Amino acid sequence: MSTNASSQIIRTGSGARFVIYTILALFCLYYLLPLYVMVVNSLKPLSEIQAGGMMALPGEWTLDPWKSAWSTAQIGVAATGLKPYFLNSILMVVPAVAISTVLGALNGYVLTKWRFRGDTIVFGLLLFGCxxxxxMVLIPMARMLGLMGLAGTVPGLIFVHLVYGIGFSTLYFRNYYEQFPTELVRAAMIDGAGFFTIFYRIMLPSSGPIAVVCIIWQFTNIWNDFLFGASFSDFDSQPMTVALNNLVQSSTGVKEYNVHFAGAIMAALPTLLVYIVAGRYFVRGLMAGSVKG
Amino acid sequence: MTITTTRHRAGDDWLRNALPKLVLSPSFAMVLIFVYGFILFTFYLSFTDSRILPSYGLVGWENYTKLFSVRAWGIAVDNVLIFGSLYIVICCALGLMLAILLDQQIRAEGFIRTIYLYPMALSFIVTGTAWKWFLDPGIGLQAVVRSWGWESFTFEWIKDSDMAIYTIVIAAVWQTSGFVMAMFLAGLRGIDNEVLKAAQIDGASNWALYRRIVIPQLRPAFMSAFVVLAHMAIKSYDLIIALTGGGPGTATELPATFMYSYTFTRNQMGIGAASATIMLMSIAAIMVPYIWSELREKK
Structure with a gap:
């Protein structure tokens, strides 16, 4: 983001600045409140929450809710904790992100440097699919996965996320490659370089930033998906979000809020870590997905 | 010799011309089948007598007339209008306010931005879980305030059929308003300072500068925010499942939850397909003009 704030022109007095800082700080508290609630309550015994101490720091610090959420909590019919579902999510996310990013890069390259009649329409169709x-696709997809023998499996989920992820990855690479000087590509063509040589030697080496944007976006989206996971998985192939929901909504026994909060943090941690480490790229991805360009 | 080389070259040329399209074609084919083919299939199902499984006996508009006579669908449509409009208006107001405040050369701007935006990285299931228990009268806000000594404090919206839809607004605004702030901030940073200078020399107040010059120039950002938020509101599903499960009763039913329960648990696939078709139509009404104008500007 550039730094030419309109405030370089618009000046505010010191009283006004105090008010501004106060408001901004209050909103920091507002956005952090649910995170605080989750963290604090995942580290205290259930009795403290039941006694109305949700906002208080733990009187007695404990890691038991975390251990329970990870390996012993009742999820659906099995008392396995969230661990197997966390693994499912990783098994699902890695191939889906990798393949959709590679395809997106190739598509973006074709749509900008090897233009053909109707390429804008092709792109528009890909884009609307996002x-x-x-x-609108749940019913036929359920049947299609059944026909392909992928119903209720992790590969089936990978396939679904790949299909519906291509639009966004193509969007990122297309908009990025559009800024890339076409003269360089022309020159390489005249030198006799072929389609893939140009892609590997000229396009890919400068694609780092957009690849990061695309990978982060796809990772966040696919990790956080619930609808496809709930529709197309069985008990042993459920992703993390579905398992977390089952844990929280289970109506049997005492509601273990502290375990629920620990589980919620586990489900949030991977995307949160990515955001903290590479937030700049995450925001760029969000903007490119909405403001385009 | 000469003949073979020309033939060879012709083959090369063909490959050279076709290769880019060949590379693009698997993706395009997938989207044609799994997006557009599936849309047509579901659209077709909405005119059939499908129940548990797809079936192909045509029944005309019957599913649509049934759909609009079902009480749950009426509730879902009312809810998405209430939720959608509050969600869009509050997110835009809050986002614009925070963006303007953050644009005043604030120290630690990057840090504050990071805090405002992190909810966007979370799953709606996580957001729903956190707010579900925070708003729960038994252990959440109400219990906490009472334990602080305000015995009569009552906040039971999440258990109240008339108010539960507003708890969805609360959680959804929390998750997305930081993102809207970032969109407006990017818009503010793109504004030409020369006009502002001129207006200031003419003696315009800060308030007038923002109202007359800055905010009107944010029109594209408003457009983008509206499109993104409206489309998210119509598609909202995860958050409702995690926060209220559509309840109490059917008080927070939205079109997306209606479609899912009618199709997969109530075995009314024809009606489910009809409701999905209505959802698609409303999103297309928002997205198609937007994508169209974006792509035309690019040319």
Whole structure:
């Protein structure tokens, strides 16, 4: 983001600045409140929460809710904790992100440097596919996965996320490659370089930033997905979000809020870590997905 | 010799011309089948007597007339209008306010931005879980305030059929308003300072500068925010499942939860397909003009 704030022109007095800082700080508290609630309550015994101490720091610090959420809590019919579902999510996310990013890069390259008649329409069709309500594809996809023998499996989920992730990855690479000087590509063509040589030697080496943006976006989206996971997985292939929901909504026994909070943090941790480490790229991805360009 | 080389070259040329399209074609084919083919399939199902499984006996508009006579769908449509409009208006107001405040050469701006935006990285299931228990009268806000000594404090929206939809607004605004702030901030940073200078020399107040010059120039950012938020509101599903499960009763039913329960638990696939079609139509009404204008500007 550039630094030419309009405030270089618009000046505010010191009283006004005090008010501004106070408001900004209050909103920091507002955004951090649920995170505080989750962390603090995942580290205290259930009795302290039941006694109305949700906002207080733990009287007695304990890691038991974390251990329970990870390896012994009742999820659906099995008391396995969230561990197997965390692994499912990783098994699902890694291939889906890798393949959709590679395809997106190739598509973006074709759509900008090897233009053909109708390429804008092709791109428009790919793009609209990102925004459809997925309720519109749930019924046929369930049948299609059944026909392909992938119903209720992790590969089935990988396939679904790949299909509906291509639009966004193509969008990122297309908009990025559009800024890339076409003269360089022309010159390489005249020198006799072929389609893939140009891609490997000229396009890829300068694609680092957009690849990071795309990977982070796809990772966050696919990790956080719930609808496809809930629709197309069985008990042994459920992703983390679905398992967390089962844990929280289970109506049997005492509600172990502290375990729920620990589980919620586990489900949030991977995407949160990515955001903290590479937030700049995450925001760029968000903006490119909405403001485009 | 000469003949073979020309033939060879012709093959090369063909490959050279076709290769880019060949590379693009698997993706394009996938999208054609799994997006557009599936849309047509579901659209077709909405005119059939499908129940548990797809079935192909045509029944005309029957599913649509049934859909609009079902009480749950009426509730879902009312809810998405209430939720959608509050969600969009509050997110835009809050986002604009925070963006303007953050644009005053604030120290630690990057740090504050990071805090405002992190909810966007979370799953709606996580957000829903956190707010579900925070708003729960038994252990959350109400219990806490009472334990602090305000015995009569009551906040039971999440258990109240008339108010539960507003708890969805609370959680959804928390998750997305930081993102809207970032969109407006990017818009503010793109504004030409020369006009501002001129207006200031003419003696305009800060308030007038923002109202007359800055905010009108944020029109594109408002457009983008509206499109993104409206489309998220119509698609909202995860958050409702995690926060209220559509309840109490059917008080927080939205089109997405309606479609899922009618199709997969109530075995009314024809009606489910009809509701999905309505959802698609409303999103298309927002997205198609937007994508169209974006792509035309690019040319």
């Amino acid at each position: 925004f459809i309500p997925f309720q």
